[in-house]
Amino acid sequence: MPNHAVTAAGEAMPVGNTLSRLAELLRAGDSRGALALIESSTAMPPVSRSTETTTAATNRRNFLLAKGGLLAASAASLVVDTPKAAFAASEAPRAAEDISGQVETINENPDLLKAYDTLLAAQAEESAAKEAFEWLGDEWKHAWPLAPDELLGSANAHQSGRQYIKYAERDILGRFMMRDTSGLAMKVSPEFREKYPRTCFHVYASEEAKERIAYLSQRTPKGRTEKSLARDRAWIEGEIVAWKQRLELALKYEAETTRLSEAAGVVPAAQRVCDADAAVKEASAKISMIPAFTHLGLQIKARAVQASGLFDGDPNTAGRWGEFCRFIHAVIDMGGEVRV
Known part of the structure; x- marks a missing residue:
């Protein structure tokens, strides 16, 4: 792995400092800054002609190969330093796949993510149960x-x-x-x-x-x-x-x-439809009891409330009910699809 990275100003920065800086940017939620640092780090540090032969191993290709490890190490340090994200640093390589989206997942409450997976499975079963029930009507x-x-x-x-x-x-x-x-x-x-x-x-x-x-x-x-x-x-x-x-x-x-x-x-x-509906409501209620650490968690909670059917109505409804509906829709729409 190269011993230096190049900053936006063209100055060489030791890899140790790059890791620390990247961890600070990730901890502050500055994904754009983190991406800029990563891109700039792929540039070769200035070397003299006399040392080109001896430093051939630290070329751009080798540094790109090492970039995944840089991201993983940075995300791992972020996980260790964040009290709320007290789960295994083995999850860190996920950040290297999509630094702009998956870092938030790593920082989210793992119990909430697991509960959301349960809700999605319950919703899939409910949809399948209703489809099978409707098929009976057409068949008979x-x-x-x-x-x-x-x-x-x-x-x-x-x-x-x-x-x-x-x-x-x-x-x-x-x-x-x-x-x-x-x-x-x-x-x-x-x-x-x-x-x-x-x-x-x-x-x-x-x-x-x-x-x-x-x-x-x-x-x-x-x-x-x-x-x-x-x-x-x-x-x-x-x-x-x-x-x-x-x-x-x-x-x-x-x-x-x-x-x-x-x-x-x-x-x-x-009965299958009734059981599936009860499972969706149970999963939704469980999500409401689990703390969220990021805005992704808030989206999950909003989707869980929507799954209950209580606030999945017309946002233009007057009164408190309309306010609740608009709030739920706003939280859901703030980040597009939830990726877990």
Whole structure:
């Protein structure tokens, strides 16, 4: 390795002093100055013609070969001298690969970097789980049956209250099924079909049919005359017959949809999505508890908060929520992609 390096002023500087100066620049966060010193150090020190032959080994090529070791030694000294970066100096060669980006990684809390790797792995699993779940919907949608028209109840069931929305017609993944109303002339009025070209219907379940049959069976016919009593009694009996037919259809429909769901593995696929989502939230929460040493660590923390979905909204939102969103986005955008 050469014994001297050349400064920007053209003066020879001992390698020991170069290392010290480079360590100071790195410690101060002056990456540009460090790069300038490195580039200037590749120049040959002034030598006399009489010594050219004896100093041929210290040419530019040999010094360039030694530059990686210079960077590694400088970064190692920086690691040793920095209290927060109390981890092995064996990480130092990473700085030689990209002095402008990787030095910050070396100075960052290793526990935070490890936690971020865990978050990235959890996010990858969540994405894969959701993709597999959506694939099930596409793969089985042609086998999934529509509910019989006799089981269709009120329209716009996807907008119903909590008590009845569970009876809305859904596909194999549990998403609302929107039917074309143009072919349901016997079910909805022309005005409704014009206003709602597509809608989701309430589907009578077997439990509803059983409850309705039980209620009608206990109902006492009412009427002031024998004729009115007979009419009410006939209506009750007719309703019981209709609901028994719906019960039979509902049991068959539910049995078929249950069979298809089990064959497709919907429940395990949905559980995988839930587990992956929980893992992302757990990794995000862990990152929030680990101190950051550099602005790279702050970016990691911002991305972890964004991964939770709490502040991944519209930055233009008014109020405190918008302020939080803008802050998270600003921290994330301050340094581009996080490289670990």
